[in-house]
Amino acid sequence: MGGFDMSSRRDFLKTIFSAGAVLATPPLLRAGQSDKINRLVVLHTNDSHSQIEPLPANHHRFPGQGGYAARGSVIRKIREEGHPVLLFDSGDIFQGTPYYNMYGGEVEMKLMSEMDYSAACIGNHEFDKGLDGLASAMQFATFPFISSNYIFNHPVLSKAILKYKIFTIGKIKVGVFALGVKPYGLIGKIPFGDTEYREPVATAAEMAYFLKKEKKCSIVICLSHLGYKTDGDYIGDYELAKQSKNIDLILGGHSHTLLSNPITVYNSDNEEVIITQNASAGVRLSRIDCYFSHAGKMIFVDAHTNKIFKIQG
Amino acid sequence: MKNNLKYQSFLFIALLCLALGFLPACKTASYDSGKAVSLMVDDSLGVDSTVLAMIEPYRLQIDSSMNIVIGVSSKALEKGTPESLLGNFCSDMILETVYSSFGDSLNGLPVMVLLNNGGLRTSLPVGNITISDIFRLMPFDNELVLIELGGAEMKRLLGKIAGMGGMPVAGVRLVLNATNLAKASFGTEAFDPNKHYFLATSDYLSNGGDGLDFLSVNFRYIKTGLLIRNIFIENIKNITAKGKTINPVLDGRIRYE
Numbered sequence: 001m002g003g004f005d006m007s008s009r010r011d012f013l014k015t016i017f018s019a020g021a022v023l024a025t026p027p028l029l030r031a032g033q034s035d036k037i038n039r040l041v042v043l044h045t046n047d048s049h050s051q052i053e054p055l056p057a058n059h060h061r062f063p064g065q066g067g068y069a070a071r072g073s074v075i076r077k078i079r080e081e082g083h084p085v086l087l088f089d090s091g092d093i094f095q096g097t098p099y100y101n102m103y104g105g106e107v108e109m110k111l112m113s114e115m116d117y118s119a120a121c122i123g124n125h126e127f128d129k130g131l132d133g134l135a136s137a138m139q140f141a142t143f144p145f146i147s148s149n150y151i152f153n154h155p156v157l158s159k160a161i162l163k164y165k166i167f168t169i170g171k172i173k174v175g176v177f178a179l180g181v182k183p184y185g186l187i188g189k190i191p192f193g194d195t196e197y198r199e200p201v202a203t204a205a206e207m208a209y210f211l212k213k214e215k216k217c218s219i220v221i222c223l224s225h226l227g228y229k230t231d232g233d234y235i236g237d238y239e240l241a242k243q244s245k246n247i248d249l250i251l252g253g254h255s256h257t258l259l260s261n262p263i264t265v266y267n268s269d270n271e272e273v274i275i276t277q278n279a280s281a282g283v284r285l286s287r288i289d290c291y292f293s294h295a296g297k298m299i300f301v302d303a304h305t306n307k308i309f310k311i312q313g
Numbered sequence: 314m315k316n317n318l319k320y321q322s323f324l325f326i327a328l329l330c331l332a333l334g335f336l337p338a339c340k341t342a343s344y345d346s347g348k349a350v351s352l353m354v355d356d357s358l359g360v361d362s363t364v365l366a367m368i369e370p371y372r373l374q375i376d377s378s379m380n381i382v383i384g385v386s387s388k389a390l391e392k393g394t395p396e397s398l399l400g401n402f403c404s405d406m407i408l409e410t411v412y413s414s415f416g417d418s419l420n421g422l423p424v425m426v427l428l429n430n431g432g433l434r435t436s437l438p439v440g441n442i443t444i445s446d447i448f449r450l451m452p453f454d455n456e457l458v459l460i461e462l463g464g465a466e467m468k469r470l471l472g473k474i475a476g477m478g479g480m481p482v483a484g485v486r487l488v489l490n491a492t493n494l495a496k497a498s499f500g501t502e503a504f505d506p507n508k509h510y511f512l513a514t515s516d517y518l519s520n521g522g523d524g525l526d527f528l529s530v531n532f533r534y535i536k537t538g539l540l541i542r543n544i545f546i547e548n549i550k551n552i553t554a555k556g557k558t559i560n561p562v563l564d565g566r567i568r569y570e
Contacts, residue, residue, distance in 0.1 A: 050452075052368055054355070065355045068368065072361025074354055096434070098375050098448045107371050111364055128453065188520040260351050276351065284351040 040172055041078060042221065042288045043087045045071070046253030047280035049096030049125070052107055055281055066282040068111045074285055075115050083289075084169045087116065090253030091123025091180070091225035094137070096281070104129055105137030113142040119165055121178035121223035122147045123253060127191040131157055146178040146223060149203040151196040164207055166215060172292050175211030178223035179204060181254055182234055200226060200235060201243055208246035218292055219248045227255035228277055241265040241273040249288060252277035262288065379445035384549040386559040390437040392430050392481070395489060395567040399436060400481030402561035403450075404428050406548035407457065407541070408483040411513045415459060418535060422461065423499035424511045426483040427474070428541075429523050432515065433481065442549060442559065451542040455515035461533035464506035469527055471497050471504065479567040484513075487567045495570050515541055 054067030079085055089112065094100050099107050112120070122145055126134055135156040138145065145161045152158045167174040179200040183192050204222060211217045222240075230236040237252045244267045252259075258279035265273045278284035390399040404426040411424055435449045462470070471487065474480045475494040479487075488496040497504035509532060512519075516536070519528050552559060 053372065065353065067354070067356070067360070069360035069362075069365040070356045070358070071354050072364035073356075073359045074352060076361055077358055096452050098379050098445065098452075099371060101448060101452065101454065102375060102378075103371060107368070111367060114364055114367060115361075185521060185524045185526075188517055188522060190516070190520055258351065262350075278351050283354055285354050286351045 039083045040169060040174070040219075040290045040292070041081075041083045041085045042249065042251075042290060043075065043078065043085060044090065044251040044276055044278065044286045044288075045088075045282055045284075046090035046225075046251070046278055047092040047123070047256050048089070048108070048282040049092055049280055050094055050100040050105075050108060051097060051281040052099045052111070053097075055283065062279070062281065062283040068115075068282070071282055071285060072111070072115050078287065084172075086118045086167060086169075086174060086221075088118055088176070088221070088223055088251050089120040090178075090223050090251050090277075091121040092125045092253060092280075093120060093123065095125040095128050100128075104133055106140050109137050109140035113140065117143040118167065119144050119146050119162075119176055119178075119223070121145070121225050121253065122150055122161065122180050123225040124181055124183065124186045127183075127187045130191045131193045131195070133191075135160070146176060147180050148177040148207045149198040149200050150180045150183075151198065153194045153196070164211060166211070166217060172219070173215065173217040175208075175215055175217030175220045176223060177204070177207035177211065177220075178225075179240075180225050181227065201240060204240060204244055204247065208244060212246035219290060220246055221249045221251060222247050224250050224252045225254045226252070228252055228257040228259070228275070229255065231255075237275050237277075238263070238265060241267060241275055243268055244273060245269050245271075247273055249273070250275045251286070256280040258284065259286075262286065379443065379448065381444050382441045383444060383447075383546060384442045384553045384559055386437055386439055386442055388560070389439045390559070390561065392433045392436065394430070394477070395479030395487075395569065396563055396565070397430075397481070398561050398563065399433055400428065400430065401483070401563065401566065402437075402559065403433060403545065404481045404483035405561065406545055407513055409548060410457070410539070410544045411459065411511075414539075415535070415537065418459065419511050422509050422511050423484065423502070424513055425467075425485040425499065426481075427470070427512060427514045427518065428481040429515075429518060430480060431523065432517065437559075444546060447542055447545050447549070451545060453515075453517065453542075455517050455541045457537045457539045457541055457544060458514060458516050458519050459533075459535040459537060460512045460514070460519055460528060460531045462510050462512050462528070462531050464504075464508050464510070466527055466530055467510045467512070468504070468506050470512065470525070473525065474567075482566060485566065488570055489567065490570045 051066050052068050054064050054070060055062050057064045075087065093108050094105050120143065131154040135154065138160055144165060146165055147161050148163050152161055164175065164177040183197050208220050211220045224237050226240065227234065227236045228238055230239045237250045241250055242265055250273060252275055256279055257277045259277045263275045265275060267273050274288065276286040278286050390402055391397060392399040407426040432453065433450060434452055437446055437450060471494050474487065475489045476492050484499060486498050487494060518525050
């Protein structure tokens with residue numbers, strides 16, 4: 001960086017962005033192929049709770065919002081922009097409407113496959129019809145489930161559920177791992193079965209180091225079903241982010257928190273971690289556009305304010 | 314418009330980089346304005362016709378089996394503490410079923426029904442109640458279980474209920490002092506820590522849900538095979554068959570000193 005420190009570089013870019021946004025001269029430069037390689041759109045849903053149809057028009061908080069058909073349309077429009085897209089879900093896909101009672105997750109899995117989800121995290125309600133119920137729903141999914149801290153011994157799930165996944169898009173390597181909430185008191189002993197649970201902070205440290213340092217991923221994403229804030233002895237994303245290293249993005253769930261704009265937290269290396277969460281019932285979809293230089297540097301920008309969340313490199 | 318801004322930003326950065334002599338830092342980078350937001354999902358961008366067509370056969374089947382009126386409520390039922398109309402109504406229906414279907418299994422022991430407010434997922438409206446309403450109220454496939462508890466475990470459980478500021482119960486009357494239990498009685502008899510009791514609750518709570526791990530210490534554990542949701546549906550149908558409406562009251566079953 002040649003004596004150009006992080007914060008002044010940030011201010012510098014911030015100035016450029018606000019200036020760029022008010023300029024009204026016609027474009028002289030066309031973006032080349034490299035633009036498509038360098039930009040990655042990350043989309044994220046959480047806690048959809050089988051809300052296949054939109055919420056009722058008289059819903060007290062999100063009237064008429066959500067619904068898989070509307071979500072499909074939003075995602076399709078974003079894909080039409082032509083940038084590579086990774087689409088994730090942070091769990092509790094199941095439970096909440098008769099669609100799950102009657103069809104056991106088949107509908108959710110088929111629709112998410114149609115929307116071409118990249119991967120999903122296991123939420124506590126994914127266990128509601130037991131391990132066999134989860135395995136049977138997963139037959140209808142064309143995308144993988146990831147869980148780094150639930151160790152499945154079920155014959156189907158132990159093979160089907162991944163510990164992590166690396167997506168390679170052009171020169172960008174995206175490392176993804178996922179954390180499930182502490183099951184005690186939340187998931188029944190019978191449905192949880194012989195599944196083993198590992199403490200999420202240590203698992204996160206291990207997985208993030210592995211993906212960033214050993215696998216040389218450009219960006220490490222944590223799919224989390226821990227909840228946003230720590231609740232008693234159930235650690236949340238905010239606290240996890242502060243203690244962490246090597247995680248860039250936490251796509252959250254479980255607490256149904258609505259973060260209208262992603263939250264930035266400084267980790268134990270004083271680097272920025274971005275946290276998102278979208279209430280519940282599929283009423284919101286978070287979008288994070290990541291940009292990568294050829295040298296592997298990365299920046300995140302807020303659409304509304306052009307505020308730069310993070311520069312890394 | 315968005316694209317214009319993007320190219321302008323790119324150009325502007327490139328020019329500024331040159332002007333300020335930061336070429337080494339910038340020439341490999343491709344920056345422009347982007348997005349990091351929680352986007353509204355509604356039909357303002359239309360709906361995906363493929364997704365909609367996939368949902369349709371399931372929706373039709375659900376509508377035909379769910380939108381059936383099974384009863385009428387004379388008031389809106391909400392959950393709450395220390396007692397609530399919804400909590401009393403739901404736990405009374407369980408108590409009714411325990412006595413009518415499992416009375417012989419109880420050896421004459423007192424019964425307490427316990428549900429959890431977290432498990433009652435929505436309120437019930439005034440007016441028509443449909444099967445769909447009951448699915449929204451109790452989406453979980455929780456089974457009714459009967460557990461014979463020693464007095465020590467029952468005492469601990471009553472203390473837990475007091476600590477929570479009340480939970481949906483039936484068959485018992487509790488008096489609370491702040492977060493402590495002051496008095497408990499079953500029918501006309503005061504709670505006796507030397508006696509045995511039956512707890513009627515969901516398999517979720519009995520398996521340690523809501524931190525009730527100590528329920529694993531028990532004398533008998535009866536799985537009834539009945540889903541709590543179906544108990545609600547059948548009881549409401551019975552109320553309707555008798556020409557009555559749903560009309561629970563607050564009766565002081567859990568109150569403060």
